[in-house]
Amino acid sequence: MKILFQECKVNCILFTVIWGISIFSVNTIQAQTCPQPVRTFITSNTNTYYPAQQAMVSAGSTSIDIGAATYGTTAISAGDVLLIIQMQGAQINAANDNTYGDGATGRGYLNNAELYAGNMEYIIATNSVPLTGGTLTLQTGTVNNYKNAAFGADGRYTYQVIRVSVYYSLVMNADITPPRWDGTTGGVIVMAVMNNFIMNGYAINVTGAGFRGGGAVRLTGGGGTTSTRDFVTVSPPNDSISSLKGNHASKGEGIAGTPRLINSNHYGSLLLRTDEGYPGGSFGMGAPGNAGGGGSDDGTPINANNSGGGGGGNGGAGGKGGNSYGVNGPYGGYPGAPFAQRSPLRLVMGGGGGAGDTNNGTGNPGGLASSGAAGGGIVIISVGAIIGPGRVLANGNSANSTIVNDASGGGGAGGSVLINARYGHANITVYANGGNGGSNFWNGGNPPHGPGGGGGGGVIYADGTLNAASSATGGAAGTTNSGSGTINYGSLAGAGGISVTGPVMAFPPACMVLPMQFVFVNGKRNGTQVSVNWEVTNEKNVINYTIEKSNNGLEFFTAGTVSKAAGNGDISRYSFSDAPTAAKAAIYYRIVAAEAAGHKTFSKIITVKTALAEGTLDLSPVPAIGHSTITWTSTGNNLLHITLFNVAGNAVLSRQYRLKPGANELLLTNLEALPAGIYIVKATDGVRNANGKLVIHHSF
Known part of the structure; x- marks a missing residue:
């Protein structure tokens, strides 16, 4: 096998040159010291996931309170690279009519100042945080705002902080998966490799790890509304569910909130939460955010006119759920909306499908089989060279198709994938396809029951051309049988997602040039002299500081050198006096810290005003x-x-x-x-x- 990217020596500085065009604001941050020049073999995910604890992280914040890690065994250390990402956060119109969601279409979300979903950025830790959680301090302030809030007037707002392991050279010896999204953490894999990333034929698999499908339960009516057009209504209380009382079916999970009834672990169990999760309720055919709407009954006293759940959305919209049993009413769950704000700087997971309406509890497992399916998760890869073959699987799950005479759930939407590599893009195949809507088959034939809508296609961003087999297609619509054969009966396929080749999010410098930081640098004019002052921390490996100056801010020359002070205190202070020789309106200075091993760290450039000429800006x-x-x-x-x-x-x-x-x-x-x-x-x-x-x- 030909190595596409030569592995550099231990003190090389990779990622300090941004590959392609950097479009991700990282505030000139630097990460941990270089990993040892060894090849590492992994068989499992090495990220560590910390849930949000702080209610609001405003742009510019330099500390964040985080909860106890939910997955992973490596705690945060100073210098670690972390990803903070807003998983949920969007407002919806909760009216029980076709203005539900975005205010006009019965689906979607409001594009306003409270839309936080998808915000993300790399941050660098400057302290250690144990697995039990605590206060995380950052090298620079955050670029974006992040919000953590329980269900109230709006659906849930959640973000998580993920520790990213940075490798010198990495070999996969097994498929890698994240913990599934559980409402607070998971669903995301972030990988960083300085040199060769050897996938060895294995896959990074986040299929079905994203937003969860609405949970289905057998309901035989009599426990709530019998409206034929409930876009939104509350779910039955637990005692009613136990006695099978209620109507309609659950919405899926997405950027705007989490429903009370959830399809947990891909039809493993029904999770009953304590809060409704969405304004106005978590049942009904309206589709909140990128989640699919639930199937609705058209008014029978026994909840028998079952309609299908809508598919989740992401890069493309989901498909609408199939029509109701008996009267062929268009009351299937509405499709989850595409996330219009998507970009290489802003990614969300695939929306979960809505549940189909069920009064007979058929399928395997009984009743739960009509649930919506989960969407795909998020994968972010920053590497030197991709040595294949390898795959990234970020598909939405397909909904259950074992149902007989009940409606079926919607498919999950494809997830989001971002690939940042210098070479080898064609060695990796990325799939972010929507899952298929659920089907049903009743031997009795007519009248048919509503199938599920397909999940929308996902999102793929890469800074090079991926393997041609890569795809982000929408999931197929579910089917049902009738007297004339197999039909979709009003269910629709999910729309295709997007795959874009171009500039992507840049990883922060993976190797810290020196284990030190400039606390501040400033300068001022004192008569004919300029005094340059600076403070540094953690300078134990520094041997001296060179003061450089420039007349134009581009071309620098040496003004003088200052030796490192004795001792290794927490903060060291230095000063240098310079006599400018050029009659310039301003002179530019920077400090260069040199280490014995040859490493250099540059301070920011400062401007010192001298005699500002008349007419000079x-x-x-x-x-x-x-x-x-x-x-x-x-x-x-x-x-x-x-x-x-x-x-x-x-x-x-x-x-x-x-x-x-x-x-x-x-x-x-x-x-x-x-x-x-x-x-x-x-x-x-x-x-x-x-x-x-x-x-x-x-x-x-």
């Missing part, structure tokens, strides 16, 4: 990544007009700001939309004109 930082700050002094409430010109002299960006008297600090944003390079910035407020040079970088 004050811009910082230089270079700019994503944004720049303009400092402008105004004598009134004027409008400041800013225009950026590229080197060809073309205007590429214009902005307008309302000034206040005195000093103004104005943020020039969305610079990531412009190509990296040098730009001329012209500014005028009607009183004063100024020009400046802006250098835009997208990564270092």
Whole structure:
């Protein structure tokens, strides 16, 4: 076998060069020290999963309270790479009509400020957290908001924190699976390998590990509503379920919440939760979020006019559940909606299928067989080279088809897969297909019962072309028999998902260049001198610090060297005095920490204003990544007009700001939309004109 990616030596720095185009904000974080240069063999999942405990993690937070680990044996240590991901979090309209869900279609969710589902990012631990949980501190603040809230006015909001093992070279000696999603953790696998990832013909399998299907139970009517068009209603209480009293069937689980009745462990058992899980209730044909709706009865006193459950959604919508027994009414569960906000930065699990309506309790296991099926989970892989063959399986489960004269459940939607590799994409085949809707077959023939809708296809993102057999198709609609043969009877297949080749989420640097951190770096002008000051922590391997300066923020030269101070305290403070020789409006400095083994760590670049020339625009930082700050002094409430010109002299960006008297600090944003390079910035407020040079970088 030809090795596609040569394994580097122990002190190589992989991942510090972003493969392709990095589109994942990681705040220039660095991870754990390099793994030892050995080949590791695994036969099971090595992630550790911590549930949310803190109610709100606001963007910029540098600490998170997490609960006791639910799976995994390796606790968090300082320097570990972690993934924080919002699993559930979406509001729905809970009206009992066709405005249920997104306010217009009887399915979906509200696209508003409370839509948290799918937010995710890598974070770096700066402390140890035991398996029993505790407070996790972070190297940099979080980019996104994360929310943890129990069912109330809205469905559940949940996030989890996953410890990611980083390997030098990895060989799979068995299929790898995650713990199934249990409402707090699981359903996700994250893998990181610096060099060769040898899959050895095995699979990473998250099929059916995602959002769970609605649980079915035999109900013979008399315990609740008999409306023919219940988009939403509460589930029967436990005593009614025990006496078979009730109507309709359960919705599936998805980004907007978790129903009270759940198909646990793929038809292993019926899980009865204590809360309803969705606003307005967890029964009825409306489809909340990306979950399939439950089958509904059309008003018979014995809950006999059974209709099928809707399929879950993700990359594509699920399929609608089949029509009701007897009257052929269009009361099957509505299809789970596709997750429209999907991107390489935002992934969700496949939605669970809705349950079919059952009054006879047929199938194996009896009654429960009409449950909806689970969706696929999430797989995120960041590696050097994929050495195949190998597979990623993120399919939705197909619904049970052993039912006789009852309705069937909806299929689970395909999950989400993200592949970040330098070489070898064609060696891996990815499947994120929706599961099939459940079928039923009654020897008595007519009239038929509602089959289940198919699950929607999933989501695949990769930064290279995968094996041609990869797919994200929708699941087939279930069938039933009638006097004229096998028919779908109103059930629909799930829509196809998406598979995109292009830039993906970048893994943070997998090797820390030095086991130290710059606490701060600043500088100020003192007469004809510039004083540069910095603090560091954990500098035991450092031998000296080189102070570098630049007139343009790009080309640096040495200004001086400072030896490491004696001792190894928690924080060390340093200062250096420099005499600028060039008459520049600003000078740029950075500190380079050098280790005996040859490693180097660079501080951020700071700007020190000297004698600011008349007509010169004050811009910082230089270079700019994503944004720049303009400092402008105004004598009134004027409008400041800013225009950026590229080197060809073309205007590429214009902005307008309302000034206040005195000093103004104005943020020039969305610079990531412009190509990296040098730009001329012209500014005028009607009183004063100024020009400046802006250098835009997208990564270092």
